[in-house]
Amino acid sequence: EIVLTQSPGTLSLSPGERATLSCRPSQSVNSGFLAWYQQKPGQAPRLLISAASIRATGIPDRFSGSGSGTDFTLTISRLEPEDVAVYYCQQYLTSPYTFGQGTKLEIK
Amino acid sequence: QVQLQESGPGLVKPSETLSLTCTVSGASVSSSYCYWTWVRQPPGKGLEWIGDIQHTGNTNYSPSLKSRLTISLDAPKNQFSLNLNSVTAADSAVYYCACSGNYWGQGALVTVSS
Numbered sequence: 402e403i404v405l406t407q408s409p410g411t412l413s414l415s416p417g418e419r420a421t422l423s424c425r426p427s428q429s430v431n432s433g434f435l436a437w438y439q440q441k442p443g444q445a446p447r448l449l450i451s452a453a454s455i456r457a458t459g460i461p462d463r464f465s466g467s468g469s470g471t472d473f474t475l476t477i478s479r480l481e482p483e484d485v486a487v488y489y490c491q492q493y494l495t496s497p498y499t500f501g502q503g504t505k506l507e508i509k
Numbered sequence: 510q511v512q513l514q515e516s517g518p519g520l521v522k523p524s525e526t527l528s529l530t531c532t533v534s535g536a537s538v539s540s541s542y543c544y545w546t547w548v549r550q551p552p553g554k555g556l557e558w559i560g561d562i563q564h565t566g567n568t569n570y571s572p573s574l575k576s577r578l579t580i581s582l583d584a585p586k587n588q589f590s591l592n593l594n595s596v597t598a599a600d601s602a603v604y605y606c607a608c609s610g611n612y613w614g615q616g617a618l619v620t621v622s623s
Contacts, residue, residue, distance in 0.1 A: 438610065445605055448610050448611055457611070491556075491558070496570075497569070497570075497572060498561075498569075500555060500557065
């Protein structure tokens, strides 16, 4: 089973700042079979990024994904108050398609 | 636009079977469009992938749940289902159905309690 480790656990930033979220798989996730999700309180997760770097339909270009192998990053370039959420990464290379434990993003 | 809706009992007794159904619109469960997926989230905790089923009927299950889990398709009703037997309080969670990761249901809270 591939374990995904996300860091930091909590990130507190001001509007307009840049957020950098990390996801590190315990084994190489080849071909970028990695997704990022945003989950706001009381809501279902929403797909942000698939294949490590492809934005889902309707996702603002403030959100970008990068990385390969055992080191992936979600970047939010200019934080807005509506970005308050928990962000999860998920690998879908090998079953079970595990999630990271999440990074909670707070806006100061 | 694919839409999914979970349905089933909100309260299940310990040792009994948790059964949920996901009704799909905007896509056919008989197509290869998605892996029809179940994910759960215990209160205040993170997401846990449960398993999925393809249009062929092939399934993938979480190893930690495999001995208690069945995911199945009902093509005529355009639904897929989850059955988890011998439940305990640790199985209390919001259960989501999803079309791979692209589309999600709103979630169904299931509490295991006597």
